[in-house]
Amino acid sequence: MATLNSLKQALRQKAEATNPSSKQSLSVTQYSAGFDILMQGPGWTTYKDFIIPQLSELLATLCTSRSHISVLEIGPGPKSVLGYLPTRLRRKIGKYTAFEPNGLFAAKLEEWLYSASLDTESPLPSVKNAPDIFQNPFVLQDVREHDKKYDIILFCHSMYGMNSKQKYIEKALGMLVEESQGGIVVVFHRDGALNLGSLVCHRTASFPTGVVRVLDNNEALDCFAPFVAGFVPQDAITRDNWRKVCRALGRNDGAHPGRILFSAPDIMMAFNKHATSLPDLLTQVPSANGGKVVKNWEARIHSPACIVRPTAISHVQKCVRWALKQEVGLTILGGGHSGHCLRPNVVAVDMGAFDQIDIIATRDDDIDSGPNSDSGPLVFVEAGCKTGDIIRKTTTMGVTVPLGARPSVGAGLWLQGGIGHLARSHGLACDAVVGAVVVSVVTGDILCLGRVPSSHWPVGGVRPSNEAELFWAICGAGTNFGIVISVTFKACRAPTFSTRNWIVPLSDNLEARQRLRDFDDLVARKLPRNYSADAYLYWDVGKLHLGVTMFESITPTTASTPSPIDVGAILGLEDDSKPLEESSATVDGVGLFEAEMYVSRMHGGHGGGKTSSFKRCLFLKRIGEVNVVDSLVAAIATRPSPLCYLHLLQGGGAIGDIGPDATAFGCRDWDFACVITSVWPRHQDGTEASRSAVQWVYNVVGDLLSLRNCTGVYGADLGPDPRDVVLAAKAFGQNGTEIARFKGISDPHRVLAYACPLPKTPTQQKLIILVTGESCAGKDYCADAWVSIFPRCARKPLTARVSSISDATKREYAAASGADLGRLRFDRAYKEHHRPTLTVFFQEQVRQRPRLPEEHFLEVVHDATDVEVLLITGMRDEAPVAAFSHLVPDCRLVEVRVQASERERRTRRGLSGIENGADNSKDSDKDRPNIAALNYCPSLIFDNDTAGNRAAERFAERHLFPLVHEDLQRLANMVRSVPDFPRPNIEFRHVLGIAQQPDGLALCTSLLETHFIGDWGKVDAIACCEVGGLVYAPALASSVDVPLVLIREAGKLPPPTVSVTKTSSYISSVESKNAKEKKMEMEQGVVRRGASVVVVDDVLSTGETLCAVLQLLNEAGVIAENVSIMVIAEFPAHRGRQLLRQRGYGRVPIQSLLVFDGV
């Protein structure tokens, strides 16, 4: 499958060879038709999974510092991609300008921008003035727009037709706003490699898996090929040749017969105003002047802005300070084996000049004290050294360090784990690290951690206050927190290694199962720590093979011991038809590099010629189990190239001696590290062959990950490919969340944005508290008390702010009436004086703009993107949670109604400006405002009759803190998202799946029990209906000791029953193809009339089910006033609360543990 770019080259060449003079530019309609093909089917996936999320992230950062942003979009097409951003970001766009040379597109774009209806707002609702849509290309010479400035300039469709792309970017850079936090130029380009010279990008990301699908018929190809080539051939022969080129280069996909697929990798680059600042750096730090060998082919395809080669720590500091100042990232180049070391238009820091190795010998009898002891010789290693350098130098001194199997691998290995043949006896490479010197990417300071030999203590080096935490993170996840200058290893005595090999041809799967099981049970598990056994599964000379190498490490003090098992007998037993190939040798650590089976024996030493490879590594337990063996054998059977293989490196022993939380390397419990390696001839780099080889690795990884035998992923191998994001989540075991959190602290400006991907930090869902109540109940006072307590929350300090929703109205009223805005806001008497006219003013505004309350609400929410808890005062709306929650479906919205006795309120009214007066007189129920008079039920009620903050604070601790407790986040993390289910473009949240997670049901039960705002002692029954309620309610009922009431589909419960008819929501009707109406029943008399009932269900979306349940309970004599609802998850977008209210159930309290955006 060719890329679009190679298709373009091939089409142009063919046209040149066939009839060079027969070219014509594409007409507007021809261009549109080609463009449509690009956007259909999988083409849209690139937008959905890459462009829209990337753009959202960039805009979200920009929007935190601005109330509105201005956008210039170049070549948007018939609709702007901005229209697909989350609502809150679309609403931030206040000004929109576009250059769209295609007249058809320009007209459609304009029409689309104005496409608001009664139910839907326009795509960019805050663009108040008519957007400027220029129906011509954005050209370098054009000066008309030069004086206009933008926050964001977007080239979305691959800079179509722009030849010197760097110049266009430079022109756009000149059109960015000049505020301190300037704007950004963003380019999305459908070509995996985009060279923009020495421009330095602020952020970059790639999407290698983009695909475009085109119908395999002449009409479609005649439309698609000219669009890709950029011109229309005028002769039939070229047209015919072009069809042949498309068919030859595209791939026919069995899943989509009659279609041809082309690869369309996409890249994003974002530039800020510092994009041209490379010369500043080059005056301070030497550049590499070529010569650096980058081993990784993924990295090699990128053109960095420059490779610098610091020769002193001060140079590294200058790189960091330059990057901080320019707000750009850096890549660090160690051994060059990972896909991170070079990124397009990012400065790479080659550490090669830091190549010192120093063995600091202590007493000889300390040598074998092992890596975990505090005494022993130290090996000081700078970050530009390679594994081979270290082993060669230390071996000559009789010591060594447990490193990996290839001599060319660099610091990335010992910073991120380091698995080698000494791991079972001495642990991982990162376990032997006892000290490090690191340049901080927060300040550029030199930080010394742990044991740094005094002879190597750098000038200016300091111990950081978080030394222990940073050292913990460096040992196992060390590429993400600073630029490591050197590490100190604890050495061990250098052993010699006795190696023995077996190569066993396997006749079928059964034999493979038997042999691998025997290998695991009878060989590997029986070996002492100074032995390790590796296995290989590979295909050679037309047969599947099992290769086994056994390594014994021998030191003078641990002389060679005979193998406790007769391996030959075991591996030979099942293969009496073929003699075993056995050979043995004794080598030192250096010789060991050549003893690896994949280097010396397999595939004739790996094909002999130049090859490229791609690998990912998973940790497995019990590899002899049938499911594992079958997956491994199936993997080899589907290998896309004959050279692919699986390598199983034995673990256990000293690796597991260290607790999973003792270092950042959290995956300690595994028997084998399974390296899935695809290999292809180097000349096929970047072709379909290499792409399918890479995909094979991910397919095998996907299969193995789903097995319970898989206990983790090796992070050192992960790269920038988005397919690694799922693997990153499993790369650090239980430490993932902590590492991700620490990254936020130790690299807040993302200088090391391109290191090993980390698990995503769970984002705190915003909590919005609407503080309502009658005048002088003390709303502002309480809001102030609560806002000050969130940052002091002991478990998890949260940022919080109070905003008044009425400020916007007051502003407009003051402008219209001449009233004093300051006094309206802060002078109670003045405010009271104006209240009647202010109310009339607001009512008139709402009459003219019915959506004004919603607009005000959203304005307040959008201006508070920087806080985790927002308290809103001044709401005048009835049932505001039901009315507004769909506008902020990704937030948790609750209403706290503040109430005080009439006497108290009168007192406060008298004491102008001091809301919580010192009057401690007890209220009497008689003068309490009647909550029952409200025709809805607020989420929480606070009785604000006592003076001082204490009661308000206690209320927050008891009722508000639980809403932001990490257990809710833990529960949310158990809800798996399933894209495109049950139909395309729907992201399904598997709420019922919580019950299938370890501890899921128990957590859910305890949260339901503790979050209930009523008194379980007064509840007579818990009602639940199938299927969600039936899963969660029984455990709760048992825990709170309340009987269950089962509600089921008609016909499932024995008579006599009461029943109601339920209308299916449109969601459940897509899930099941059942009729639109269903009957629901419960047994008659199962609950007494007048009982108090809690209804438990899994989900509140449209509210149809809960309405039916309430109706059914009513039929059974349980009135709505005596019912409460608790659901696991609410989807406010479907406005379920509103439906319940419309059907007369507005006074039923509804509590939801989780709130999700979407379906």
Ligand SMILES: Cc1cc2nc3c(=O)[nH]c(=O)nc-3n(C[C@H](O)[C@H](O)[C@H](O)COP(=O)(O)OP(=O)(O)OC[C@H]3O[C@@H](n4cnc5c(N)ncnc54)[C@H](O)[C@@H]3O)c2cc1C
């Ligand atoms: C052929 C081959 C054999 C391998 N064999 C083994 C093996 O036997 N055992 C094993 O455990 N792993 C092995 N690996 C995996 C290897 O450990 C990782 O690929 C590792 O990331 C490579 O490190 P590097 O320095 O060579 O690569 P680089 O690409 O230069 O660096 C890797 C990562 O480390 C970061 N980094 C490098 N230097 C520094 C520094 N000074 N400060 C901060 N960050 C830095 C880089 O930014 C990058 O993110 C092998 C990989 C290959 C390709």
